[in-house]
Amino acid sequence: MNAQPTSASAALPPVHDFLAPVFAQYPLPVVSAEGVWLHTRDGRRVLDLYGGHAVAALGYGHPLWTRALTEQARTLSFQSNAVPLDVRLRAARRLIRFSGLDFNSVFFVNSGAEANENALKMAFTITGRTQVAAIEHSFHGRTAAAGAITWGAAAKWYGFPRTPFDVSFIPRRDADAVVRQIDERTAAVIVEPVQGVGGAFDLGAPFLQALRARCDATGALLIFDEVQCGMGRVGEPFAAVLYGVQPDMITTAKALGAGFPCAALLMSPRVSAALKLEALGTTFGGGPMACAVIEAVIEAIESEQLLERVRSTSALIRSRCLVGPVTAHQGAGLLLGLRTSRPAKQIHAALLERGILAGTSADPLILRLLPPFVLEAAHVELLRAALLDIGA
Numbered sequence: 001m002n003a004q005p006t007s008a009s010a011a012l013p014p015v016h017d018f019l020a021p022v023f024a025q026y027p028l029p030v031v032s033a034e035g036v037w038l039h040t041r042d043g044r045r046v047l048d049l050y051g052g053h054a055v056a057a058l059g060y061g062h063p064l065w066t067r068a069l070t071e072q073a074r075t076l077s078f079q080s081n082a083v084p085l086d087v088r089l090r091a092a093r094r095l096i097r098f099s100g101l102d103f104n105s106v107f108f109v110n111s112g113a114e115a116n117e118n119a120l121k122m123a124f125t126i127t128g129r130t131q132v133a134a135i136e137h138s139f140h141g142r143t144a145a146a147g148a149i150t151w152g153a154a155a156k157w158y159g160f161p162r163t164p165f166d167v168s169f170i171p172r173r174d175a176d177a178v179v180r181q182i183d184e185r186t187a188a189v190i191v192e193p194v195q196g197v198g199g200a201f202d203l204g205a206p207f208l209q210a211l212r213a214r215c216d217a218t219g220a221l222l223i224f225d226e227v228q229c230g231m232g233r234v235g236e237p238f239a240a241v242l243y244g245v246q247p248d249m250i251t252t253a254k255a256l257g258a259g260f261p262c263a264a265l266l267m268s269p270r271v272s273a274a275l276k277l278e279a280l281g282t283t284f285g286g287g288p289m290a291c292a293v294i295e296a297v298i299e300a301i302e303s304e305q306l307l308e309r310v311r312s313t314s315a316l317i318r319s320r321c322l323v324g325p326v327t328a329h330q331g332a333g334l335l336l337g338l339r340t341s342r343p344a345k346q347i348h349a350a351l352l353e354r355g356i357l358a359g360t361s362a363d364p365l366i367l368r369l370l371p372p373f374v375l376e377a378a379h380v381e382l383l384r385a386a387l388l389d390i391g392a
């Protein structure tokens with residue numbers, strides 16, 4: 001609008017202040033991106049090792065992703081679950097086949113938190129129980145139920161007057177606590193097999209197997225929140241495959257749409273047997289654009305052997321980037337935590353000055369890397385050089 005400001009509008013803050021403040025923002029006014037590179041308004045080119053919170057799995061402008069989205073936009077931009085869509089059916093089949101796990105039903109939704117809310121709802125419905133077990137340092141989202149199972153949310157940002165159910169938080173990798181804290185009152189156990197926000201913390205096969213065994217013994221349902229670690233990020237379709245543990249449900253998002261907002265709840269036959277018409281619902285979930293993109297993302301991962309690429313690039317980062325301020329590594333695949341000798345925020349800022357965007361986490365000494373799966377060895381060398389330049 002070019003109208004002259006009236007005295008009332010002149011008193012309003014500048015236009016950018018109309019946006020609700022959400023996150024503290026990096027000094028990085030991004031205007032475009034291609035491959036693994038971000039371009040800023042002030043003419044910088046920045047290597048993206050963060051991928052917009054683990055989303056940009058294919059980088060930017062991937063031809064399969066772009067074509068799927070534009071062709072679907074031309075063909076049919078939207079219809080809800082009230083009508084059958086071939087593209088929705090294909091996306092569900094392809095996702096289940098891609099998982100390689102024992103699932104037979106998918107509910108498409110819009111965000112990670114929404115997928116988790118629905119997973120919990122299924123667990124309460126099936127078991128008739130009222131309690132949930134989660135893991136210390138977990139992050140599951142910001143809605144009422146997802147916030148309730150998120151470690152530290154009450155003190156930080158929960159905001160609702162009370163949680164909708166009781167939650168018991170199990171210390172990480174503590175198999176004894178698994179037995180103590182999960183019993184016949186537990187409806188569900190929800191766990192990120194590799195914790196993201198908690199610091200790229202890999203919970204490991206023994207702990208995840210202990211959760212599976214205790215759920216089997218007590219009748220609780222096991223939910224893997226793979227919103228961040230799923231869809232190839234750990235070098236397998238899901239972390240459940242990596243650790244050889246079959247959960248009753250998986251929630252996933254982020255890399256699922258690789259930039260188009262979407263999420264999914266994958267259900268095992270035990271869970272899907274309890275599905276009733278109209279118990280679940282959504283307006284936008286399972287829309288044709290999202291489903292076309294999901295198909296394209298899986299096609300890209302499979303046809304370009306990106307799972308192998310994730311594994312080899314992860315190994316390369318581990319071997320080449322134990323330099324400068326980095327003292328150790330944790331995590332899995334391309335959900336990597338670089339332990340730093342100084343606060344990770346300082347290293348983050350120093351990397352950004354050198355044209356590399358990384359991430360931080362709730363662990364002040366962990367720099368979190370969530371790069372696109374298409375990252376190349378030459379990019380890893382750029383990270384190594386920057387870390388060496390920063391120094392110990």
Ligand SMILES: Cc1ncc(COP(=O)(O)O)c(C=O)c1O
Nearest residue numbers: 111112113139140141196227228
């Ligand atoms: C493991 C995990 N679960 C759930 C969520 C919430 O996802 P969303 O922000 O799409 O609601 C996140 C987001 O970072 C996440 O990392």
